[in-house]
Amino acid sequence: MTKWLERVAAGSNRHNRPQPSVSQSGQAPERGRGQAMIDLHGVTKTYETNAGPFLALKGIDLQVYPGEFVAVVGRSGSGKSTLINVFTGIDHPTDGEVVVAGRVLGQLDEGQMAEWRGRHMGIVFQFFQLLPTLTIIENVMLPMDLCQVYKADERRKRALHLLEQVGIADDAAKFPAAVSGGHQQRAAIARALANDPPIVVADEPTGNLDSKTAETVFHLFESLVAGGKTILMVTHDAELAGRAPRILTLADGEIVDEVVRKPAKTGNGENVC
Numbered sequence: 305m306t307k308w309l310e311r312v313a314a315g316s317n318r319h320n321r322p323q324p325s326v327s328q329s330g331q332a333p334e335r336g337r338g339q340a341m342i343d344l345h346g347v348t349k350t351y352e353t354n355a356g357p358f359l360a361l362k363g364i365d366l367q368v369y370p371g372e373f374v375a376v377v378g379r380s381g382s383g384k385s386t387l388i389n390v391f392t393g394i395d396h397p398t399d400g401e402v403v404v405a406g407r408v409l410g411q412l413d414e415g416q417m418a419e420w421r422g423r424h425m426g427i428v429f430q431f432f433q434l435l436p437t438l439t440i441i442e443n444v445m446l447p448m449d450l451c452q453v454y455k456a457d458e459r460r461k462r463a464l465h466l467l468e469q470v471g472i473a474d475d476a477a478k479f480p481a482a483v484s485g486g487h488q489q490r491a492a493i494a495r496a497l498a499n500d501p502p503i504v505v506a507d508e509p510t511g512n513l514d515s516k517t518a519e520t521v522f523h524l525f526e527s528l529v530a531g532g533k534t535i536l537m538v539t540h541d542a543e544l545a546g547r548a549p550r551i552l553t554l555a556d557g558e559i560v561d562e563v564v565r566k567p568a569k570t571g572n573g574e575n576v577c
């Protein structure tokens with residue numbers, strides 16, 4: 305285990321899978337109860353390569369419960385993006401079952417999947433994937449236009465509000481190429497929140513941000529979790545990951561370690577994170 309993870313573990317309940325999770329010992333009431341928001345059973349992913357089949361995910365079992373904030377860490381090539389692609393329905397698993405918000409993803413065709421994903425998941429991609437021919441605000445409005453969760457006359461105002469939240473309202477009318485990578489990243493985060501989805505999935509959301517902006521984004525995620533959203537964040541930033549309530553480590557397509565931070569107690573006995 306790396307040094308930073310040891311520090312996290314020092315103030316945490318640490319479990320090497322498949323030992324019982326904190327929830328099962330009753331300390332984290334939101335976990336282990338009710339229906340998982342993200343539910344993966346025996347998920348494998350094999351890529352066909354010139355050198356033959358490559359097993360990128362080796363039978364992942366993972367349950368993420370509503371309101372959890374999960375950080376996923378692991379070296380480059382460990383399978384983090386593949387895992388995200390599989391449970392967001394962007395890619396199909398080779399084997400196993402993916403159930404998200406009670407929906408078996410394998411049962412949806414491509415069109416249904418896109419519509420369902422637009423309403424239920426906000427995805428911050430590792431390389432932003434903003435549309436270059438749309439302005440920043442139009443990029444943020446796009447998911448709203450596609451899913452029509454918000455009325456047409458509300459969408460621009462909402463998009464601007466989201467851009468304010470991530471601190472780039474001044475960039476609203478610019479095209480992605482005219483702003484820095486950090487601002488494109490923030491626009492991608494605003495876009496992920498466009499339809500107010502219950503699940504936010506972020507692949508290296510702070511990878512292109514300076515530490516102060518990364519901190520702002522982390523606080524934004526924390527406030528979203530406090531408001532009931534479920535967040536899964538892949539990150540290389542060990543310090544940031546160490547502050548998430550639950551940290552999973554992926555290596556060679558397997559979850560090899562899990563840390564669940566013990567909730568701190570307030571004076572009146574309430575749990576706080």
Ligand code: ADP
Nearest residue numbers: 351353358360379380381382383384385386387
């Ligand atoms: P991470 O996000 O942790 O860096 P990835 O999920 O992108 O890792 O990749 C996991 C492994 O699968 C890597 O070895 C990568 O080279 C391989 N891989 C990813 N996508 C493909 C693909 N489309 N075809 C073949 N191999 C792939």
Ligand code: MG
Nearest residue numbers: 384385430507
């Ligand atoms: Mg990746």
